[in-house]
Amino acid sequence: MSIRTGPDGDVSIGNDLRDVLCLTADGRLYISKTHITAPNVRAFMGRLDRLGEQYKVVQCELGKISQIYESYSADGGDVLSIFQGKAVDLFARAVSENASDIHLSVSKTEATKIKFRINGMLQLIEEHPYDFGQKLCSTIYQSLTDVSAPTFETNAPQDARIADKKNLPNQINGIRIATGPQVDGFLMVLRLLYNPTNMDLNLLSLGYSEAQKKDIEDIEKNPTGIAVIAGSTGSGKSTTLQRILTRIIESSKGSINVITVEDPPEYLIKGAIQSPVANAKTEEDRSAAFQLAIKAAMRLDPDSMMVGEVRDHPSASLAIKAALSGHPLWTTVHANNGFGIITRLLDIGVSINLLCDPNVISGLICQTLARVLCEKCKVKLSDNKGEVSAEDFARYTxxxxxxxxxxxxxxxxxxxxxxxxxxxxxxxxxxxNYKILELIKAGNHEEAMKYWVSTGGITMKGHAISKVNAGICDPSDTESLVGQF
Ligand SMILES: [Zn+2]
Structure with a gap:
């Protein structure tokens, strides 16, 4: 690939135009924002139109134009396309290793470190000089994302998304990018969004127990009410939600209208209408956009809804309104355990009376992800007592x-x-159920929890212990997630 308006390009232009625009071989026409209406720029676009050229206008800062020409001419030519190739190779490698994220840490003192997050752990993959990371990240941001005015800033947080499938391995349908400055450089994190194709819809394969699966199926059958899934970032709650909704849609054989409101949609949910929330800069604008999107979804005759996250009082109120008007609704909040969801909703201002109305909340689910031990090299605790402290061993016993x-x-x-x-x-x-909600309403979360356990409820700690007892998870690894056994 090359620059078509470069000195050796096939579209000849004068230096005056070359200062303010640039046509690349992938069909992007970069134009300086302040020159977009200049007569010579309009005339050039007219010329391209007459020639039947297909192009996409990308508005950018004036300084960007010369940077693009320079990036192509440095190192004997096509640096931009060289780095595009490196980026595409990196995505393919990350997918082949089942990574969930790619971290590009670019620092003047620490150089560039490329890391993959695999099974929740960051692993160093490659190291390069600072300049390499700088060029790689700016190429990714400026030439592979769908940001309309792509000027990569190293000193301010930015968000973007790669959705163009031609640059992505088949197994993923997008990459979400977040960047932010660090002391002498910046960090770019790329979250790989995997396809749901050939997805195993059985919740058991995610790690839920038979009893938990049955409870979730009962919650699914509720004709009204909100089911809330909680967990921290990276706890896998979006995957669970995606599977639940996909199964609801599949079992209805397409006879129900499922609408999601997400900011932005994380996974493709086959058969659902997934509406993204308009991009907003401030938290206030974002909240307003979210509310608008929920209201819009409610007008579209949904049978079931999913709201990506209830993060403030207005969106919680709308979700409750939807649930009370007969739309079962699934959503997520940040909380550390099932009953913590109630506390979180109270914190954002939902009234306790409303929360304890039996028609409002149908289920509280909380999850996290524990590492699965390698079958080939895990070792038996009783043969390796020296690996844990005496205190831990006594507790485990x-x-x-x-x-x-x-x-x-x-x-x-x-x-x-x-x-x-x-x-x-x-x-x-x-x-x-009625009894649990009564206890919560009386402010007695602990009693509610005890009652639930007495009726067969399995806490996260209980579930974790069953996995350690089955030799699936390491005890100290698991305690770090759910607290001491
Ligand atoms: Zn192993």
């Missing part, structure tokens, strides 16, 4: 089936020397 417990091994070829091969859900699923 008291709380666990010690003979069935395994620890993370030293790593092998099978697990690429990490000791783990994937992640599994550790969760609690609370099907709310």
């Amino acid at each position: 008291e709380k666990l089936e010690i003979e069935n417990v395994y620890l993370r091994g030293c790593g092998c070829e099978h697990c690429k020397n990490t000791g783990v091969t994937g992640r599994t859900v550790v969760a609690e699923v609370i099907k709310t």
